[in-house]
Amino acid sequence: MSRNYRDTLHLPKDEQTIPMRANLPEQEPRWQAFWREIDLYGKMLAKPAPNGDFILHDGPPYSNGDIHIGHALNKTLKDIVVRSYCMRGYRTPYVPGWDNHGMPIENAVSKEFLARGEKPDKATLRRACREYAQRFVDIQREQFERLGLVGEWERPYLTMDYAFEAGIVRVFGELVARGYIYRGLRPTLWCPTCQTALADAEVEYEPKVSDSIYVAFPVVKPPSDAPATDNLQILIWTTTPWTIPANLALAVHPDLEYAYVRANGAVYLLAQPLVAPTMEAVGVRDYTVLGTTTGAQLEGAIARHPIFERESPVVLADYVSAEDGTGVVHTAPGHGAEDFATGKKYGLPVLCPVDAAGVFTDEAGEFRGLPITPDGNRAVIERLRSVGALLHYEPYHHNYPHCWRCDTPLIFRATVQWFMSIDHAGHRARALEAIRGVRWIPAEGEARITAMVQNRPDWTLSRQRAWGVGIPAFYCEACGEAILQSDLIERVAGIIEREGSDVWFTHPADYFLPDGFACPHCGATRFRKETDVLDVWFDSGSTHRLVLETRPHLRWPADLYLEGSDQHRGWFNSSLMIAIGTRDAAPYRTVLTHGFVLDGEGRKMSKSEGNVVSPLEVIQKMGADVLRLWVASCEYFEDVRLSDEILKYVADAYRQIRNTLRFMIGNLADFDLARDAVPYAQLNELDRWMLARLQEYLRYALHAYESFEYHRFYHETRRFCNVELSAFYLDVIKDRLYAEARESAARRGAQTVLYELASALTRLLAPIIPHTAEEVWQRLPAPDKPVSVHLADFPAVREEYRNAALLERWERILEVREAVNRAVEAAKNEKRIPNPLSAHVLVHAPEPLYGVLGAYPTPTAPDNLLARVFGVSQAEVAPADGALQVEVRPAPGQKCARCWLVLPTVDAETELCARCRAVIGA
């Protein structure tokens, strides 16, 4: 039984380092409390910022429901940006915001009223919406803070704040003043029972039996290549006969092939691929195809409306398909979104002879007064039959949009809406030019938003809703004209700023108008207010004006917008429209987008699939730092994946990084940087190698941060910790740390390097795992360190530590180390030695390798660097002619009872090697 020298070693003690088990769910809130206590965010802003401001403008999440994994990805990325820019010497204010108005909250609140059998007026409903929104702002704020996000949580921006609502009205007023805003007809999904417009999200598709008809339109101006006939007719098919009175055009696809078909004594024109099915459907057996043409050839031909004395020109449209019908689409711009767009392109009017209740108006002529279904349908069909235009009728089963409240089949009906013109004053072209001046990351984003801005129609700003900012327009009760004036809008804004936008719904028009105001059109003095509210995309599209320009520590434009790639159509787009319309420039300099979070198989997460990962659960079970490390591990420019399996691997990575830091901190317990640091020139070669390696790692890591490629940082850090530190450097220096004299240069030198490593790693990891980094930072033995790691700067690359020649030489040594490992492993397997520390290694090294290895000290010296690097007790190098060869044999001598090296200098009396005898003075 050997004597116990354990107490004479400088082993790390548990209580002098961070615990191995992180217990993040419990510890993280304590660090968050610490940050609040020291006002971390305030201190971050107060810290010197040699690189100036960096403004990340937060896109507002909707204040409804708990946060989901998409929020976690987005906000964590933002937090990494904010914290890392701060540590890179920027001043980084971050004002989080929420989007409060809109349909989902209004609907949720309406349901609550409905459940209680109440029918609230608009003011009551709006008050309940405001409370509801505030409740979820508070809930989400707490959840975001639990994620560890740093920012201005005490003073976020809310789109329902009075000042914000007033600001929205003023931005709208600016667009009015610049001539962007107009009123016009546009088809919207309409419920004739509820007599209201519906949003797409309120539509439910259900099976329905419709009246489908084939109708012939007589041609009055035939296409140039038409066969000679005095009875050419164009065939259409529709499932909504009641829209025939509103027909203004016939649409064909330019690239589709069309056929002239002789049958029934007439010549019919329809899509060639649909000739056979159509003839069969209408019961025609004998027919002849006289010739074919293309859709493009048909443009300019003119048909006559089968009922009314009116022309119906042939127009081209890409959405026409040869899937069903006749390949010719009956086009009624007042009754369909596509029809409307085509009508606009060809300058057709928007005819909508149907009122709010779904009854034909005077414009429907003989059909006036009939409800469109079923009477209107029937009357139209009968009329078509009587004029000989009806080729066939049959019931048709399909899925059709229904009202989610009352289950009534919906109709498309043109209604008067407010618009922002996208082509006013060269707006679209200026927007496209501004896009070119923005940096889009990844670069594909530019093509995406460019296509969307190129193709987007005018912006429909009005919504027939309650929970939003009222459109500040008045109508003259006498002449009915709409009154939209900048001065009146400013008056309204001023009142809203004081009283909130509810006031628009609780007070009469007089309240907002100056005394004696008279209608500019007719001079009358009685007015009513517009009841529509603004699209919520207008709210969020205004945030750059109402947040960046109103808070003194912010600035317009923002340096960065960072959102999911769906916002190319959403927020990036609406913000750009308003910025170009009011400030003539883009509101952002850089736009960074991330993908969506999918499950482990790359599929969309959905409740019904049961593959949803809740960030709240992950935080509760594993901690926010693990979730954040997952975010950093992802190449997020594309879609990212998340599953329990993936989280398990990330948690493993977290533990490995944590343990590496734990070991370093533990071995720095008796180290004081000011007192004990060893000057670079006195460090041994391995230590200098480590510092050189650290600089290379730093270069890579800092570059990864600069390019927002956190996953590259993550991977390199993992590799650095596992391969270069744990498996090599830290393992090799254990002998020095534990066994050399406490104050020796050998031990203090290793600690000096440990300090550099721990300090650099902790700071670099801080933006990603802020709680863990803080935990380590508080243990780091540095004099005059900032109170929080988040107030420190990123480590800089120290050029004086870089050393290419040294790295190159050690590249060779590490190759030999691998050969030694293989030889030792073989010896172990052959039972020639029990373990590496009982081995003596003889390396037969050919030139030029021998020139490198031969320069190191003698085989059995306690400071035999090669033996330590190889992880054996003794190592020798001999010149060789052939290939590199490694001989392994049991090391001669005895095992030192203190340092466990097998050395010939161990004496029987003390069981200690010469080095250990000297160290403990035995």
Place this chain on the structure above:
RNA sequence: GGGCGCGUAGCUCAGUCGGUUAGAGCGCACCCCUGAUAAGGGUGAGGUCAUUGGUUCGAAUCCAAUCGCGCCCA
């Protein structure tokens, strides 16, 4: 159906201008250690680069089609 993208070991990621046998870390298997111990070390096995076709002396890389997946539209 259209626009924009993605697809490289079990997982997460590299892979430059087309050029050796496609790399890394983790995980996995086996072994060692018990002085980082709910840790640490060593060795090793894993890939038809989604599929098919093409261009080329040569393709993970360029082109086309197909399949699968995602976002935005219809």
